[in-house]
Amino acid sequence: MIPLKLATVGIVAVVIQLTLFVEVRVAGVAPELLAMLGVLLAFYAGVERGPILAFGAGLLWDIYLPTPLGVAAITFAIVAFSVASLEEGLFHDSRSQLAVIVGLGSVASVVGYALIGEVVGQRGLIDLEMLRVAAIVGVINGALTPLLAPVVRWALVEGRQ
Amino acid sequence: MALAQRIGRSRHRLILLVLTAISLLTLDLNGFGPLGTAQGFVRDVLHPVTEVAGVAASPFSNAWNGVFNYADLERENQELDARVKKLEADEIRNQADRQALERLLLASELPYVENLETKVATVVRGAVGNFDSDVITIDLGHRDGLESGMAVVTGAGLVGRVDRVDATTATVQLISDSSLIIGVRLVATDEVGLGHADDDAFLIDQGLDWPEDGDVSKLPPVGTGVVTSSFSRYPAGIPVGWVTSAATDDGGLSLEVRVELANSVDDLGFVSVILSSGVDQVPLADTVVPNTIVPPGIDPDDIFTDGTSTESGDGG
Numbered sequence: 411m412i413p414l415k416l417a418t419v420g421i422v423a424v425v426i427q428l429t430l431f432v433e434v435r436v437a438g439v440a441p442e443l444l445a446m447l448g449v450l451l452a453f454y455a456g457v458e459r460g461p462i463l464a465f466g467a468g469l470l471w472d473i474y475l476p477t478p479l480g481v482a483a484i485t486f487a488i489v490a491f492s493v494a495s496l497e498e499g500l501f502h503d504s505r506s507q508l509a510v511i512v513g514l515g516s517v518a519s520v521v522g523y524a525l526i527g528e529v530v531g532q533r534g535l536i537d538l539e540m541l542r543v544a545a546i547v548g549v550i551n552g553a554l555t556p557l558l559a560p561v562v563r564w565a566l567v568e569g570r571q
Numbered sequence: 572m573a574l575a576q577r578i579g580r581s582r583h584r585l586i587l588l589v590l591t592a593i594s595l596l597t598l599d600l601n602g603f604g605p606l607g608t609a610q611g612f613v614r615d616v617l618h619p620v621t622e623v624a625g626v627a628a629s630p631f632s633n634a635w636n637g638v639f640n641y642a643d644l645e646r647e648n649q650e651l652d653a654r655v656k657k658l659e660a661d662e663i664r665n666q667a668d669r670q671a672l673e674r675l676l677l678a679s680e681l682p683y684v685e686n687l688e689t690k691v692a693t694v695v696r697g698a699v700g701n702f703d704s705d706v707i708t709i710d711l712g713h714r715d716g717l718e719s720g721m722a723v724v725t726g727a728g729l730v731g732r733v734d735r736v737d738a739t740t741a742t743v744q745l746i747s748d749s750s751l752i753i754g755v756r757l758v759a760t761d762e763v764g765l766g767h768a769d770d771d772a773f774l775i776d777q778g779l780d781w782p783e784d785g786d787v788s789k790l791p792p793v794g795t796g797v798v799t800s801s802f803s804r805y806p807a808g809i810p811v812g813w814v815t816s817a818a819t820d821d822g823g824l825s826l827e828v829r830v831e832l833a834n835s836v837d838d839l840g841f842v843s844v845i846l847s848s849g850v851d852q853v854p855l856a857d858t859v860v861p862n863t864i865v866p867p868g869i870d871p872d873d874i875f876t877d878g879t880s881t882e883s884g885d886g887g
Contacts, residue, residue: 421617421620424617425617425620425621425624426624426628427699428621428624428625428696428699429621429624429625429627429628429696430624430628430631430632432632432696432697432698432699433628433629433632433633433635433636434631434632434635434636436639439701440700440701442700442701456577457577457578457581458577458580458581458584461581461584461585461588462584462588465588465591465592469595471700473610473613473614474614474699474700475699475700475702475703476700476702476703476706476734476735476742477702478595478596478599478600479595479596479598479599479606479610480591480592480593480594480595480596480599481592481596483588483592483595484588484589484592484593484596487585487588487589487592488585488589491581491582491585494581495578495581498577498578520701523702524702527702530596530600531600532702533749533750534749534750535702540702543701543702547701
């Protein structure tokens with residue numbers, strides 16, 4: 411049941427990203443739902459499962475991105491591993507902390523995506539605009555955390571909770 | 572201790588994930604067919620869902636844009652108003668220019684774009700991410716005869732090239748993408764060169780020479796039409812824009828021509844795909860590409876390989 415729920419959440423996130431957030435942007439920047447999903451999965455699923463699930467989310471997003479398959483996946487997995495490791499060692503669960511973690515994780519995902527994208531030959535990803543995009547994505551994703559976090563928690567729990 | 576062990580185990584898993592991603596990257600970069608097919612399959616399966624969701628989300632999107640982008644819309648409206656007035660004033664001159672261009676194309680035995688088979692496509696969506704603003708998705712795919720590399724145009728001229736083709740949709744790399752290199756020809760001087768987007772303009776910075784004697788009267792005049800060249804991978808004669816300036820930045824060795832694009836790619840609703848690739852019109856490498864025509868600085872091997880255009884790079 412959990413894999414099915416996770417797949418549903420992932421697909422719904424992609425569909426929302428491909429429809430709503432193509433138009434709805436803040437200062438020309440769209441929220442990065444899949445990056446946010448990766449961070450939340452890492453936060454709730456822990457360091458063992460989190461990076462794998464985030465990798466899956468990144469792979470799903472990669473299918474639609476112009477960069478080669480794997481750029482978002484590798485980025486999200488590394489960010490998820492970092493988030494999950496920090497969360498287990500340092501943080502305690504609270505809503506505000508979670509929003510900050512998601513915001514910072516999203517910034518790291520955007521920057522990591524741009525860096526790895528450049529490494530594999532995509533031009534024009536790293537510039538000041540990238541920092542602006544990362545900062546705005548961090549703020550938006552942090553603000554949207556209360557909406558997506560319960561969905562991710564639901565997807566990771568067995569049964570009807 | 573248990574935490575350290577868990578993180579240690581997870582580190583090994585992360586290494587495996589990274590290796591998997593690198594493998595996927597390598598396969599994708601090398602054009603591994605099944606991987607592209609699998610991605611296309613997922614996109615095709617989800618396409619109806621995204622279409623329905625897009626319709627459902629459109630009221631919210633419209634409301635959002637109405638509220639938060641009102642100032643932009645107002646500015647755009649004013650710009651369009653000014654542009655209409657300018658177009659009305661220029662109409663007579665444009666007619667004369669068009670006739671001259673058509674005569675020139677006829678004299679050069681270049682085919683009219685209008686004579687090529689085209690298909691009209693609706694723009695399904697613009698950029699999906701934050702780093703692909705120069706990509707749009709259209710509602711035609713390989714079922715409609717589309718192939719990667721085909722030219723995408725509007726009535727004003729070249730918009731871009733078909734990039735990734737699925738069964739029912741395709742992505743278009745817009746001309747505003749600086750990595751899209753296009754072979755162009757200056758209508759007035761018949762010189763050919765390679766150009767690419769540069770900020771809001773189009774810059775031809777390869778293949779053109781500064782006049783040897785420094786005679787600036789030989790420079791392409793401002794307003795000269797720029798069209799795709801017959802040595803590009805697109806059908807010849809597709810309008811690209813107009814020359815706005817010509818200068819040199821290396822002491823007179825080469826010429827840089829700045830072009831105002833004929834098309835605005837900011838808010839496209841419909842486009843046409845020319846169902847013919849430019850390479851089909853290019854004669855074999857051993858029968859053409861005389862050295863006198865190939866611009867200095869361009870290796871003919873970069874343009875042709877065994878009679879076909881090379882797939883390396885992003886255009887040409």
